[in-house]
Structures are given as structure tokens and as C-alpha cells.
Amino acid sequence: METTVLLEDDLEDMRMYYRSGKTRGESWRRSQLQGLLLFLKKKEGEIFEALAQDLGKHPIEAYRDEVGSLTKSVNYALNCLSEWMSSKKAKLPLIAILTTAEIVPEPLGLVLVISTWNFPIGLSLEPLIGALAAGNCVVLKPSELTPKCSFLLATALPTFLDGKAVKVVEGDSTTGERLLRQKWDKILFTGSSRIAREVLAAAAEHLTPVVLELGGKCPVILDSFSRSWDKEVAAQRITWAKFNACAGQACIAVDYVLVEERFIDEWLELMKTWIKKLFGENPKQSCCNARIINKHHFTRLRMLLEDPKVQSRVVHGGDMDEDNLYIEPTILLNPPLQSAIMMDEIFGPLLPIITVKNIEDSIQFISSRPKPLAIYVFTERESFRQRIQAETSSGSLIFNDVIIQYLADTLPFGGIGESGMGKYHGKFSFDTFSHHKAVVRRSLLVDFWFRFPPWNEQKLQLLRSAYDYDYLGLLLIVLGLKRSS
Template identity: 45%
Template sequence: MSQTKLFDAAAATDLVNELRAIFNSGNTRSYEWRVSQLESLLKLCVDHEEDICDALRSDLSKPALESIIHEIGMVKGSCKLAIKEIGNWMKPEKVQTTMTSFPSSAAIVSEPLGVVLIISPWNYPFFLSLDPVIGAIAAGNTVVLKPSEISPATSSLIAKLFEKYLDTSAVKVVEGAIPETNALLEQKWDKIFYTGNGRVGRIVMAAAAKHLTPVILELGGKTPVVVDSKINLQVACRRIISGKWGGNNGQACVAPDYIITTKEFAPKLVESLKQELERFYGTNPLESKDISRIVNANHFNRVSKLLDDDEVSSKIVHGGEKDKSKLQIAPTILLDVPRDSLIMTEEIFGPLLPIITVDKLEDSFEIVNSGTKPLAAYLFSNNKKLKEQFVACISAGGVVINDTTIHLAVSTLPFGGVGESGMGAYHGKFSFDAFSHKKAVLYRSFVGDVPMRYPPYTDGKLRFLKALLGGGILELIRAILGWS
């Protein structure tokens, strides 16, 4: 939606009313409309790959390879899956009925919710904007997307491309900052989907509560990585580095936030991480072209503040270099930082990786569970019992064994948080379901009408209904024949 005038609450109301009228017309419910919009989104990605990479480079200095794999490729994959499967997703799901409603048939019908609002973040500004839009369109809704103003180049490009490729009567973009977001949140929506931090998540949920609007909140938290000693250490370190620094230089909700390992194994782990970091980013990572920058000065200062405590900065065992003029902070490893320090009580969302040591690895479970439930939790181990315990004992949005972050790319798994890391889930069919209402439908004919359900309520009817509900064949025969 091109903004040529002030976007305030009145403009937001007009926008929602316009979209509700379009939704009520029934146009977005058709299979043909949904597929045509998904195909257009796919074409958008193909036609403008270079433009998208340029925008991401402008906003985050994101390497082209990361942009193509983590953002454009993920959107294309979601589009292709939805186009392929949407016909099956839309079909009513037949379910069994009971003797109570015999004879009958039943189905669960997926119907679009209506007019939905999607508020996306700055860290993966293309993927995390378009991926929920794919689910909302696939489910047959009209949509408003509010991209993050902190990634202005990508926000502007999305707005321009949506006007060119999509049905702008049903899918609109509102650019802007806090005033525009507040104006949108004052409206009544049929669902709000928000990706970001818990502080704003609470604001979104409070606004939604005024209208009893359901929400999906994709938040974050302190994602732990528990590292056993008897593993392929080089592969483990490469995967940790890929998830932490290769994933937007730590600016990701599922990036490893801290490591837990044993005191005995920690020096070996630190040395291996150092070696692999140097292989990936060289001896001067601030000059590397293969690592993203911090998004802006405010976030640079926020991350830098985590190192200001002398007790924390003295624990740096690798990295720590900063260049504010370039908004660059080198990959930094810290060993045995105080558990009550700011770096261990707040989500880092940056390139700092503290390591906590324990006497035995099982002690890590208590450390993880003493905090809020994370969006993801990772374990590197070949110990079958430890893996089983980790899955059973650690509550997190998702768990990955012997890797980090790649569960996002598995469309058959739901992606979402638990507790303070979020609520609701999406990806693949879960995206379609997230923006659908599952309507229960029961079909009956006029035959088989049982008089037992109607007054007068005689003892015989009571015996019959008890036998029917109890499921006992002998009791049912006795009731029919009137035997005591």
C-alpha cells in the first residue's frame, strides 16, 4: 500500500473495512485465487532475486549466499509446497461419528479466518515477512503486512513488488514505524501474527485482547546448546558457528545463545571453535565479507553493553573486537561468565557466545529449566540415554540433536514457541492451519430418528439410553426387549 498521506487510526479503519468487504465477496476463498497469488509470489522471487539480495545487503550487509539460502530459497520452497498441496489442504477431512448421532457423517472443514494482520521483524526481513503471508493467502484470507522499519530497504522493496505482483485489493503492505503499527493494532482483526521480541509481543497481545482476536506470537529467548565430549568436535563446532554467526551474525531468534559443557571439556571446545572461526572468517573477522553487520547503532550499543561489565569482559577467550563506524562486532566467545550477569539474563541477539561449565552434563538440564522456555534447544551427543533425557526433560519450541537451526527448513515440523518464547506455530501445512478455522460439520438425514431422546422420559427410555451410551450389547438388547 503506497503511503502518500498520514496513516492514522482512521486510515487503518478504512483499510480494514475495505479488506473485509473484499473478503465477504468470497473472491479470496476460491482455489484459483489462492494458487494464482502463490504463483505470483514465486515469480516475484525468481524475477527479483538480485534486487532482494541488494536490499538485504543494504539493511544488514547480508552475504548473497545467506540471502539466497535463508531468505529467498525458503520463501520459494514454501510457495512451491503450498501450490502443490493446497488442493489437499482445502479438502474437508472426514471423521468418524458415534452411535449417539447414528446414522450420520461428519467432516472438519478448513475455512479462512477473514482479515489478518502480519507484523514482521528486521532480522530476516524478506523470509519472515513473506512466509506467514503465504500461509494466510493459502488459507484464503485478506492480508495486511507491516514490515519492519528497521530494515527499510527490504520493507520498501516488498511494498513495491507486492503492488506489481499481487492482488492489491486483498493483500496490502503498510510501511512505517510505531505510529503506523499502533494504528493497525487499534483495529479488529480476525488474527494477528507477530514475530519479534517479548516486550512488543505483550503489547500486541494486549491490543488483540480488546477485540478477542487470536494471536500467533513468534518470539525468542535464550537458546541453549549442550555439548557432550564424545562427539565429532569439528562438525559440531562448524554447525554451532553456522547457527550462531552464519545465521545473521547471531541476530536470529533460534541462534545459539549460550553453550553448556563440562569443565573438563571446555578448553578443547573453545580451541576448536577458535580454529573453525578463523577458517570461516579469517584472522580479522571485522573485514570479512561473509558475515552480516549489526543492524543499526542502537543494537550495536545494546550488544556492546553486554560486555561493559568488567566481570564479563574479563571472560573473553576469543574475539571482542568492535568497529562502531561499520556496525561490526567480531564473533566473541566468553568462558564461565557470571550466571547473574546481563549477558546471561537477557537474550543476546548478537555475535556473543558465552560458555557455562558444569561438573557433569546432566547438570545442564537444571540450568536450562531454571529460565524461561526457549524457542529452540540444541544437544550435541552420541549418548542415546542423554538424547532421550534431553528431549523428555527440556521444554522448548523445538529441539535439534547434533545440529542447530535447520529444523526451520523441515516443512513437516511445526515452528513456534512455548511459554515466553511464543504461542502458535507455522511452516508447511501448519501455516495453512494457523490462518484457518477448523469448522465441525455433522450431516444427518431424516431417517433413524430415535424417540428415546424426546419426552416423556420413561424408565424404559432411560434404560435404553444408558445401555446405548454405555456401549454394552447385552444391556442394549435387554433395554429394547424391556427385560429387567
């Protein structure tokens, strides 16, 4: 009970600090973003070590996916902050004579960010960039499944930021539940759809707006190519995106591949070749493989493969080492569509390949399933690109590459349907944590006499003219200003 009281006291102190107006100034916001930059620079080595201990990530992978991408995002926010904060003049209808209006972004107040474990630094700090740029006070709850990263954020990050406005709360699911019972001005949650439903239910108690960054089964549509080099590039990018990005434990990782059955042998050989090129003859000895997060998820992945109807579909890989939480990059050919591996998000280094008679059939295949966070399409046909864009729905759609959309600060990142709601990154993060207030200024010098009762037919005709933008009517309106009814 005492911890709950302390938590509520801390949150009330943060609300009072926000109400003081301290966080609204541009100088304060810049100082916080610069503090994040300094944290990433000064603590880079410790971040690399924490990611290695929690997930087995190589420092280069850690820099590529977390430290480097965050540094880029903070610098982008610093460069654009003045523009983002500025009010925008709004165009008004002709009837609004002697009236001006603008849209003014203002911070929401006290916001909660609940991050997840697969990119524990990146997915904690990326939303924090937007929340601080928007001028909010923030409570960050890192994942308990990556304890080294969580501890580093809790102990080191506050020394670089305003401790009255930013707090990192460590703890397990019980701590998360306590936080969700509090009143927030916004919640951003990254994680599974199962927990997301609990977050939504808790937020509904206070009518708190929520951003949900979830996942889903992100497919690749693999069309034929006329040039062998294009095939090599496609195979390399798909193999990298599935097996190197945190060992497939990423919400935007490739989940399965759709390919025409007449080309399957060629694509299988290409992917097997690229697995060897990226991870060596014995991937278990490679330093480029992150490990499975814990034994619970290892067991979950093993059970997907141990399904007798699925096990017989393994055409490459399948080796496992529970003691080291290692699963070899594994390819499966045509597992049953009703099996768990094709119904649930895989979140690991297992890649089903599904063959179709005609690659155009992939459109219906994807559209009949829940909307994914991303769809990846490798093709050289513009007509096919247009069909996919028009006939499928997803958080993002990427042609001839994978995962790169996450790094683009100028693009919204977010899902649709079961893959999430809301968006962030760059200006979209700023907007997510801002309220865009309409501010209208009207002169007291003039008025439309026909806007007030009592009503008559003349007033109705004048109103019709005004709303229809009839210039003769507007002239009559102007002539009728301040006229007695």
C-alpha cells in the same frame, strides 16, 4: 486523523472483498502463491541488494536463509494445496446412527502479519504463504528498521498479488499501534517479548487470536564424543549457527553453550579454529559477516560486554567498530549467571560458554530457566537423548545440528511459554490461518425416542447402553427407534 480514516476505509474495503468470496477459490489461492514465486524470481537481485544495504548480508546468505527457503515453502504449499483445502471425514460414535460429519477448513477473513527485521523478507513472506493458501485477505507490516526491504515489499510485492486482498503498510511503531487498534480475525507477530505483551493487550480488546513468534535463550548442550571427526562437525555447526546466521541476530540462533569443565579447553580451541576457517584471520574484512542492525542494538551489545564482571570473561574476540556496526565473533567463558548477558536474549555475535561438572547437570540448568524456542544437543548417547526429550520443554529440540528445523515445512515452528505461542510453516501455517469447521449431517428418518422428556428409568438405562457402546443396548436402541414413550 486523516491517515486513520484512510486506514479504516482500506480495511473495510478488504473486508468487503473477502465477503465477496473471491479469495475462497483454489484458483485464486494458487494464483497468489504463483505470484509470490514470480516476485522471488523477478526481484531476486533487488532483494539481495536490499538485504545487503539493510543488514550487510552476502547474496549467498540471503538466498540460503530467505529467497531459497521461501521458494521451497511456496512450492510445497502449491503441491499440497488441494489436499489442505479438502474436507476430512470425521469418525462418529455408534450412537450417531444415519449421521455423517466432516471437518471443513475455511479462511478466517482479514489477518495482520507484523514481521521483524533480522530476516525481513523471509519473516514477512513465510506467514503470508500460509495466510494466502488459506484464502485470507492480509495486511503486512514490515519492520521500519530495514527500510530498503520494507520499501521493496511495499512497492514491488503488490504488483505480483491481488492488491484488493493484500496490502503492505510501511511505518514506525505508531503505525503498528494504529494497526493493532483495528479489528482483525488473526494476528501473527514476530519480535520481542516486550512488544508481544502490547500486541496481546491490544488483541484482547477484540478477542482476536494471536500467534507470537518470539525468541529466548536457545542453549546448546555439548556432550563428549569418542571420535575427533564428530567433535569437528559439532564445533563447525555451532560456530556457523552462532556467528553466520545474521551475525547471531536470529531467534533460533545459539545463545549459550553448556559443556563439562574437563572438556572446555578442547572445545574452546575447536571453536576458535572454526571462527578462523569460516571468517578468516581478520573477520572484520570477511564478506560473510552480516552487520548489527543499528547503533541502538550495537550499544546494547557493547554494554553487555562492558560489564566489568563480564569483560574479564572474554577469551576470544571482542573487537568492535561502531562506525561500521561491526562486532567480532566473541567467546566468553563462565560469565556470571546473574549478568545481563546470561539473563537476556543476546541477539548478536557474543557466545557465552558455561561449564558444568557433569553434562547431565545441564538438564536442570535449562529447566530452571524460561522455556527456549529451541534446544540443541550434541551427543552420541541415546540414553542422554531420551532424558533431554523427557525432562526439558522447548519449541523444538534438535540433536547434533542447529537451526535446520526452520527449513522443514513438515515440522511446526513456534515457541512455548515466553518463547511464543502458536505455530506455523507448511500445513501448520495453513491451519493457523484457517478455521476448522465441524459440519454434521443427520437423517430425518429416525430418532431416539428416549432422548426427549419426560424421563423414566427405562430411558436412563437405554442412554447408559448407548454411551457405554454396549451392543445389546445398541440393539435395544435400534428396536426402540421412533417408538412412542
